[in-house]
Amino acid sequence: MAKVIIVGGGLAGLATAVKLLDAGIAVELIEKRDVLGGKTSSWVDADGDHIESGLHCYFRCYKELLPFFRHVGVYDNIRWKEHTFLIARPGGHHVRLHFPKIPAPLNGMVAFTNNDLFTLSEKLSNLLGLATTWIGTLDYIKTLDNMSFREWRVQHRIAEGVERKLWNAICLSLGFIGAEDMSARPMATIFHYFATVADASQFGTLDGSPNERIFKPIAEWIVRHGGTLRTGVKATAVELEHGGVAGVRLADGSLVRGDAYVLAAPVHSTRQLLPSSLRSIAYFNNLWKLRSVPTINVQLWFDRYVTTVDNFWFTSDACFSVFGDLALTSPLQYDHHGGSMVEMCVAPAAPFWQQSNSEIVEMCRRDLARLWPEVNGARLLKGTATRIPNSLYREEPGADRYRPDQRSPLTNLFLAGDWTAQDYMASMEGAVQSARRAADYVVQFLG
Ligand SMILES: Cc1cc2nc3c(=O)[nH]c(=O)nc-3n(C[C@H](O)[C@H](O)[C@H](O)COP(=O)(O)OP(=O)(O)OC[C@H]3O[C@@H](n4cnc5c(N)ncnc54)[C@H](O)[C@@H]3O)c2cc1C
Incomplete structure (x- = not known):
């Protein structure tokens, strides 16, 4: 053999x-490492808490990962969320970009217009600009690797406010670099998927920690089928x-x-x-x-629940761009101390790399309290910062060809x-x- x-x-x-x-x-x-999973891994610290390499969401447009998860028996461990992008703004002002159950790209057109995040001219410029990715093929989109997302946005006359309030946060969440550094290609790729498949932009989270809910079951599958794993x-x-x-x-x-x-x-x-x-x-x-780009994943344990929302949030107004309360989204391993465990990904991380973990934790807590004022009334029980100096490859213009x-x-x-x-x-x-x-x-x- x-x-x-x-x-x-x-x-x-x-x-x-x-x-x-x-x-x-x-x-x-x-x-x-002693644990499997690489950038998706998790492990248990000395207090018995599950620590993650990074906050992860699973999109419905993952056309190979989802069948793979079914094959190894972990697909049902994903909890699908309401098809809504939640945007957190300072002072507890929250915006819902809700994708109704109608065909794409109509559902996206409703989500991006039926909200008070953008002005009317920003909404129109966004719809007209994105239309080229809706009608373009993936081969056309590959040619967009010669410019940054910002250059592409300007070329397509999408208002600056749309980038500032939404797309920059999405660039930071997906590639840990801002719109000025990110290639237009990956962004146009996701616009293309979102605009051609109705539920492509819906995402889910694991119902618990990655090690328990994905990697232990996959390891067992491999060993059961005769494979050798050496950690x-x-x-x-x-x-x-x-x-x-x-x-x-x-x-x-x-x-x-x-x-x-x-x-x-x-x-x-x-x-x-x-x-x-x-x-x-x-x-x-x-x-x-x-x-490669660095990232820092931060986890904050509070003495009470600071939200009731079972979904992830995006923001352009904090040192992190995506966050969520895993006590609600992934309760199996995170809802065990009677309070929220909010996890966020700091991006870009380079400006904060020299700071101590406790300074980074406090910076995240402060920014979170500006977005969710309820945090001011809660006590922070514990905070961790997990650094990955070389996380994803840097998806900058021109990199794709290498x-x-x-x-x-x-x-x-x-x-x-x-x-x-x-x-x-x-x-x-x-x-x-x-x-x-x-x-x-x-x-x-x-x-
Ligand atoms: C903070 C963060 C948030 C993310 N959020 C999302 C998300 O929401 N959705 C999404 O789809 N993706 C997300 N990603 C990206 C996703 O985690 C990665 O794209 C994916 O996990 C990469 O898998 P991989 O197997 O290619 O690489 P890795 O996960 O990096 O695995 C490589 C493995 O090789 C091992 N290794 C390295 N050198 C050696 C050696 N010399 N000997 C033996 N082993 C070695 C490493 O220890 C590691 O386990 C996120 C990433 C991070 C860091």
Whole structure:
């Protein structure tokens, strides 16, 4: 039986393992951390609280991730929310962009006009500007990688207020960079999905923590189907022989060998694993042209409930762009102390990187209290800040062309990960799409 070595136990590595096992190929997955899940992982701290790498929502337009979740038996752990984007503004002023149950793009047109977030001229400019992504194909949208979202917005005469009040927060939530830095391509891609499929923009959250509700069940599925999972084992180098990979060297000095190799690590880690001699090949050298962005995920435990809303919120008026009370959205692991556990993602994170965790926690609490005045009457029991210096690859203009296909020029080496070439942006869906593509190539290679 052919055997494949997979480096990286995030969604891309795990989905690759599942797809290869389905094809009757043995897998050995090597993950450097003690927990699986990578940027979607969670773990339990000394107090017994579940800590997350990042706040995550699952969109209905995730056309490969949702079937994958069904296949491994975790789809029902997603709780779908009301189809509404909630915008939090200072002083407790909340705006609902509600998508009614009518076909797309009409439901989006209603959501973006039937609200008091925008002025009339902002609403009209937004609708007319977005129309090009509704009628454009995905191939047309790929050509938009030569400009920033802001340049695209100006070119399409969408009012500045629309970016300031909404789209900048969405850029920060999706890619952790603002409208001036983000490529127009990923934003136009989501507009395209949202405008062509009625429920594409509806999202859900997990009913508990990722480790309990996704990664433990996926790990069990893999082991049950004969796969080998090795956590707490770091790969240090890919070793070559005769124009292919000979094995993966591990931190303990041993060499693991297989018939094919899939590197499903983030781009900065993949670079560290590859021999520098490979940089003479443009395919590999391009990996050095992709940059990463930092993020900080903050969790705040309060002594009482500070909201009754079971949904996530977006905001342009805080150091974070997306947040939610997980005691309500994901109660299984977060509603156990009789109060809210509000989680938020600080973006952009670079300006705050030098601050201490307690300063970052206090900054988030203060900003949250401006959006939700109820927070002023609550006591903060505990706050944590989880830093990821190299989180997503930086989705800036011009970066897309450097994202590699999953099949490398070395016959038995394949890449996977949200940053490799696939239709979607860097996301959980992108990670699973990359896994399917890598697994297809491996199956083809192994015959
Ligand atoms: C704060 C935050 C919020 C997010 N919110 C959303 C969201 O709402 N919706 C969404 O769709 N996406 C979201 N994302 C993006 C999503 O989490 C990622 O796109 C996805 O999880 C990437 O999966 P991956 O497998 O490609 O990479 P990773 O999750 O990074 O997995 C790579 C794995 O490789 C391992 N590894 C690295 N080097 C080695 C080595 N040398 N040896 C062994 N193992 C190694 C790592 O430890 C890691 O487990 C968010 C990300 C963050 C950080």
